[in-house]
Amino acid sequence: MRDREGREDQRNQKDQNNKKNQEVRILLAAVRDHCRVLGPGERFCIWVQGCPFSCPGCIAPSMHNLDGGYLMSADQLAEQILSTEGIEGITISGGEPFLQAGELAALLRQVKEKKNLGVIVYTGFYYERLLELSQIHPEIGQFLELIDLLIDGPYEEAHNFDYGMKGSENQRTILLTDRYQDDLYLYNDPESGRKNELYQSDSQSFLAGVPSKKMELQWKRMIRENGKAEKGEK
Numbered sequence: 001m002r003d004r005e006g007r008e009d010q011r012n013q014k015d016q017n018n019k020k021n022q023e024v025r026i027l028l029a030a031v032r033d034h035c036r037v038l039g040p041g042e043r044f045c046i047w048v049q050g051c052p053f054s055c056p057g058c059i060a061p062s063m064h065n066l067d068g069g070y071l072m073s074a075d076q077l078a079e080q081i082l083s084t085e086g087i088e089g090i091t092i093s094g095g096e097p098f099l100q101a102g103e104l105a106a107l108l109r110q111v112k113e114k115k116n117l118g119v120i121v122y123t124g125f126y127y128e129r130l131l132e133l134s135q136i137h138p139e140i141g142q143f144l145e146l147i148d149l150l151i152d153g154p155y156e157e158a159h160n161f162d163y164g165m166k167g168s169e170n171q172r173t174i175l176l177t178d179r180y181q182d183d184l185y186l187y188n189d190p191e192s193g194r195k196n197e198l199y200q201s202d203s204q205s206f207l208a209g210v211p212s213k214k215m216e217l218q219w220k221r222m223i224r225e226n227g228k229a230e231k232g233e234k
């Protein structure tokens, strides 16, 4: 009898969690499913919409405005990630992911329940500030607990030395688990080049990955000449 009640409780809890996730919606700028330029292996990459930092020289100004982007339920996005075969993990960038810490934590919980995917997050906040903020916003701590590698700090144009999968030298690669301990060279080794993927449709061009200075100039020229809506990564 007690077993049956226990199972019933578990089912109710699961139903409640599912219902909550359907209600959680994430403001997105873009997603790409087999991206190779923002971490090791093939990754499901998510660019969130909205950023408070306005770093001079930011490559993704179209992702700053909280009125832009589009909403998707955490449930629907989790399904999309889980049905993507052959990926090592997820990279979340933007925009500023920690503006939607609770929503992204709900998404990652749902995904990680079913698949052991790694999680890399780019943020304009420094880690210490996130720890301070987590005292008053517990969802920030909950999001941090689900991240394997955090690339922190704002983009500083003067410290962009043109290598690696991070925008500038002040940004740190912080291992929150040991999952990516052998991959830090991708970000920090001066020999590590930058790679991009360019996606184009009739109405939009989208550049994924941290661009080299040369690529950044070409990209900005292309946007000016074509007049297409642009999106890019920090």
Ligand code: SF4
Pocket: 051, 052, 053, 054, 055, 058, 059, 060, 061, 063, 094, 095, 096, 123, 124, 154, 155, 234
């Ligand atoms: S570089 Fe990143 S943190 Fe800075 S304004 Fe752009 S999106 Fe925001």
